Amino acid sequence: MGRNRVAIVGAGMTKFVRRAQETAKELAWEAASKALESCELTLDDIDAVVVDTAPEAFDGVHMNSEYLSDGAGGWGKPVIRGYVGGGTGVFAAIQGWYHVASGLFDTVLVVCEEKMSSCQPHPQGAFLTIFDHTTERPLKPNLLWIFALEMNAYMSRYGLSKKDIALVAVKNKRNAADHPAALLGDPNITVEDILNTEVLAWPVQRGDVSPISDGAVALVMCAEHVARRVTDKPVWVEGVGWSLDTAYWTNRDLSYPVYVEEAARMAYKMAGITEPRKQIHIAEPYDPFDYKELHHLEGLLLFDKGKAPEATALGITQRDGDLPVCPSGGLLGVGNPIAAAGLMKVAEIFWQLRGEAGARQVPGQPKRGVAQAWGDLMQVGTVIVLGI
Amino acid sequence: MKEHVYETVYLREKDFQEGRVLFETWVPNARYAWDAGVAIGRFLQELKAGRLVGTRCANCGRVMVPPRMFCEHCFAPIDEFVPLEDTGTVITFSLCYVTWDMVRIEEPQIPAVIGIDGASPGMGIMHLLGEVDPKAVKIGMRVAAVWKPPEERTGAITDILYFKPLE
Numbered sequence: 001m002g003r004n005r006v007a008i009v010g011a012g013m014t015k016f017v018r019r020a021q022e023t024a025k026e027l028a029w030e031a032a033s034k035a036l037e038s039c040e041l042t043l044d045d046i047d048a049v050v051v052d053t054a055p056e057a058f059d060g061v062h063m064n065s066e067y068l069s070d071g072a073g074g075w076g077k078p079v080i081r082g083y084v085g086g087g088t089g090v091f092a093a094i095q096g097w098y099h100v101a102s103g104l105f106d107t108v109l110v111v112c113e114e115k116m117s118s119c120q121p122h123p124q125g126a127f128l129t130i131f132d133h134t135t136e137r138p139l140k141p142n143l144l145w146i147f148a149l150e151m152n153a154y155m156s157r158y159g160l161s162k163k164d165i166a167l168v169a170v171k172n173k174r175n176a177a178d179h180p181a182a183l184l185g186d187p188n189i190t191v192e193d194i195l196n197t198e199v200l201a202w203p204v205q206r207g208d209v210s211p212i213s214d215g216a217v218a219l220v221m222c223a224e225h226v227a228r229r230v231t232d233k234p235v236w237v238e239g240v241g242w243s244l245d246t247a248y249w250t251n252r253d254l255s256y257p258v259y260v261e262e263a264a265r266m267a268y269k270m271a272g273i274t275e276p277r278k279q280i281h282i283a284e285p286y287d288p289f290d291y292k293e294l295h296h297l298e299g300l301l302l303f304d305k306g307k308a309p310e311a312t313a314l315g316i317t318q319r320d321g322d323l324p325v326c327p328s329g330g331l332l333g334v335g336n337p338i339a340a341a342g343l344m345k346v347a348e349i350f351w352q353l354r355g356e357a358g359a360r361q362v363p364g365q366p367k368r369g370v371a372q373a374w375g376d377l378m379q380v381g382t383v384i385v386l387g388i
Numbered sequence: 389m390k391e392h393v394y395e396t397v398y399l400r401e402k403d404f405q406e407g408r409v410l411f412e413t414w415v416p417n418a419r420y421a422w423d424a425g426v427a428i429g430r431f432l433q434e435l436k437a438g439r440l441v442g443t444r445c446a447n448c449g450r451v452m453v454p455p456r457m458f459c460e461h462c463f464a465p466i467d468e469f470v471p472l473e474d475t476g477t478v479i480t481f482s483l484c485y486v487t488w489d490m491v492r493i494e495e496p497q498i499p500a501v502i503g504i505d506g507a508s509p510g511m512g513i514m515h516l517l518g519e520v521d522p523k524a525v526k527i528g529m530r531v532a533a534v535w536k537p538p539e540e541r542t543g544a545i546t547d548i549l550y551f552k553p554l555e
Contacts, residue, residue, distance in 0.1 A: 014396040021397040021409065030394035038392050060414060120413070122489040133422045134432070135454050136514055138546045140488075145499040145514075148482030153501075156480065156527045180390045201484035202496070215396070246460055250501045250512040251452070254480055351389060358389035 010039030016335030028071035057126035086375025089342015114337035158306035176329020241266030260299025518550030
């Protein structure tokens with residue numbers, strides 16, 4: 001099957017904030033215009049636009065992507081939206097990839113926006129309809145339950161303590177202190193600080209969770225002949241993958257994200273990666289909760305099952321460790337405007353591989369990185385491998 | 389790097405409380421009447437009678453709960469309902485101290501995934517635990533359904549009040 005080579009040539013984002021004055025449309029414009037500016041292109045150079053945003057119920061706007069498409073540069077162009085819940089941000093880059101890889105378009109603008117703050121009294125309300133209307137919702141579930149149930153299953157399977165997991169939150173919030181767009185960066189936070197936060201749904205405490213956020217991120221993706229003209233530092237999409245597990249979540253093994261493994265295997269095969277632990281130099285797994293980074297590192301086959309916590313304790317996943325993980329600061333530190341947060345991870349790999357990550361730059365000139373997101377009913381894995 | 393970040397405007401909760409920014413509110417009025425479906429309809433009917441049922445796939449042999457009218461692995465129809473026990477094992481649980489809108493509650497709710505006896509291994513349903521000291525709840529704990537009195541049952545998952553530890 002013939003596929004064209006696809007590069008990322010530009011990236012931009014808004015600050016991630018608790019509550020933005022900007023509307024969704026305005027946030028999308030801020031990120032999109034920054035991405036175009038970063039590679040010195042204008043909207044006239046763009047053939048098609050991918051506009052993704054996660055639950056419409058956050059905004060209370062039906063067809064929210066279309067509503068904010070003007071801000072994303074969609075006027076008069078082929079526009080598409082994809083939506084796989086929390087997995088949307090990385091999936092947006094995958095959509096951008098196949099728009100170009102197919103040969104249909106040369107240059108595509110990919111924009112992800114999320115504004116969680118509009119939803120009152122709490123954006124969790126927008127998520128409650130994820131539960132089965134007949135067998136689950138009458139029990140009045142709360143979204144935290146499913147994460148708490150999964151975290152407990154993971155901890156119990158491998159005999160992990162809260163401290164083992166809190167180390168992820170400490171690392172990411174410290175990393176985020178160097179990110180100019182971060183909401184919760186803190187260079188001095190300690191594991192005790194995380195362990196002393198209030199219990200929400202044990203084992204989940206406040207410090208284990210990423211914050212409600214508003215924000216947007218955009219990328220410019222293009223075919224090789226355009227990329228060579230636009231930049232001397234293209235970052236290539238080497239592989240993409242995604243996979244969905246059953247919606248009968250109470251029938252799954254909650255201690256291991258098999259759908260992430262399936263997505264990773266698809267992406268690694270495309271990228272020609274046979275030994276991910278040697279061939280991947282930097283990783284941005286999805287970390288809306290601290291245990292999820294560990295869960296996903298194992299699903300990405302970067303550590304054995306149950307061993308990611310040990311690697312974290314040994315410092316392997318620190319920015320200067322053997323495998324820097326979430327050098328951006330992740331969702332726990334930079335913030336979690338759902339769809340935008342996933343695309344922020346792809347942007348971070350882009351900046352890191354180009355050596356443009358500033359104070360967050362990992363040492364050793366990484367050549368290949370992986371970004372991953374997770375969502376739907378805790379059932380989708382979306383994976384992209386980038387390289388230079 | 390900093391040049392690629394737009395200086396988004398940051399608002400504080402106080403700005404809203406004190407009306408220093410302009411905003412618009414909307415209270416949705418949308419109601420739904422869901423059909424329970426072929427398989428779950430039967431499941432609810434059995435709950436009303438004080439029984440749990442699952443379905444067995446003739447092809448792969450899995451006994452599934454919640455029951456379904458097709459097997460998502462074999463993608464084949466299922467027409468065999470099988471009776472299950474109203475006992476099971478705690479696969480995982482949480483002690484939840486907040487409501488969905490983050491108001492604190494004193495006595496924790498204890499949601500759990502409960503593997504139902506008679507179904508295939510790992511086949512659980514979500515429900516609550518009760519009549520148990522939160523500190524005593526363990527993964528692997530054996531539990532039994534506590535049913536509403538027959539005259540109060542409506543054919544709903546809440547016909548089981550909660551699961552409690554088996555002595």
